Amino acid sequence: MHVPPKGDPASLGSIGKFEVKRSSKKPGPALELHASSPIPTQFGEFELKVFARIPPGNESGGSESEAATGETAREHVALVYGDVRGARALPVRVHSECMTSEVFGSLKCDCKAQLEWAMAEIARQGAGAILYLRQEGRGIGLANKIRAYELQARGHDTVDANRMLGLPDDARNYDIAASMLDYLGVESIRLMTNNPEKVRAMRALGVQVDDRIPVVVEPNTFSAGYLETKRLRMSHDLPAYLNQPVNVKRAANGK
Numbered sequence: 001m002h003v004p005p006k007g008d009p010a011s012l013g014s015i016g017k018f019e020v021k022r023s024s025k026k027p028g029p030a031l032e033l034h035a036s037s038p039i040p041t042q043f044g045e046f047e048l049k050v051f052a053r054i055p056p057g058n059e060s061g062g063s064e065s066e067a068a069t070g071e072t073a074r075e076h077v078a079l080v081y082g083d084v085r086g087a088r089a090l091p092v093r094v095h096s097e098c099m100t101s102e103v104f105g106s107l108k109c110d111c112k113a114q115l116e117w118a119m120a121e122i123a124r125q126g127a128g129a130i131l132y133l134r135q136e137g138r139g140i141g142l143a144n145k146i147r148a149y150e151l152q153a154r155g156h157d158t159v160d161a162n163r164m165l166g167l168p169d170d171a172r173n174y175d176i177a178a179s180m181l182d183y184l185g186v187e188s189i190r191l192m193t194n195n196p197e198k199v200r201a202m203r204a205l206g207v208q209v210d211d212r213i214p215v216v217v218e219p220n221t222f223s224a225g226y227l228e229t230k231r232l233r234m235s236h237d238l239p240a241y242l243n244q245p246v247n248v249k250r251a252a253n254g255k
């Protein structure tokens with residue numbers, strides 16, 4: 001059973017009362033919009049839209065509370081700035097959750113800095129969206145990510161640590177993001193990323209990516225090694241100036 005949100009029913013008009021939308025022409029999963037509200041941020045006012053995947057075979061609009069298990073229970077967010085319906089070349093950041101940096105201020109990676117840079121840039125450009133996907137640790141989950149951190153603290157880089165745990169370098173899936181764009185009526189995007197593989201992945205999902213907007217944030221002592229690994233081993237388009245003679249492993253270990 002859906003529990004209708006409290007408040008003025010008329011205010012629900014814009015979200016279509018849990019409207020179900022499935023793309024007819026793109027391969028992304030069916031999504032359900034669960035809630036939407038303006039949210040003030042230090043970068044300006046965004047509209048926060050909460051989505052969840054509709055389990056396959058339940059597209060006709062079943063109850064998310066009955067069917068929600070595992071992946072389908074997870075809520076994903078579109079943080080929308082300005083008018084995006086029908087937009088072309090819209091700046092869009094497809095961002096995967098990173099609890100360690102975004103909540104706790106971990107300096108081991110650049111996720112929080114990239115997220116904030118993207119929010120500020122979208123506000124500056126007047127319209128855009130952050131598609132925030134709940135796939136911690138490049139999709140391997142929080143516990144595996146922390147296991148990999150423990151190996152990194154013993155001197156292995158991020159790619160080797162994942163391999164030692166028998167995990168993929170990158171287990172992310174962007175199909176929810178493609179469906180969100182479809183839902184939002186965005187015609188084409190400029191993807192805010194340093195990762196050419198992400199551009200390819202979005203295009204493979206039927207998203208028209210007109211261009212890529214590089215996201216360059218300053219490394220710190222702890223993240224420099226991670227960024228250098230992303231540049232050298234994961235094909236990220238990052239400047240080589242990051243390759244500085246910093247003894248990152250020693251610094252990251254605190255030894």
Ligand SMILES: [Zn+2]
Pocket residue numbers: 098101109110111112
């Ligand atoms: Zn991170």
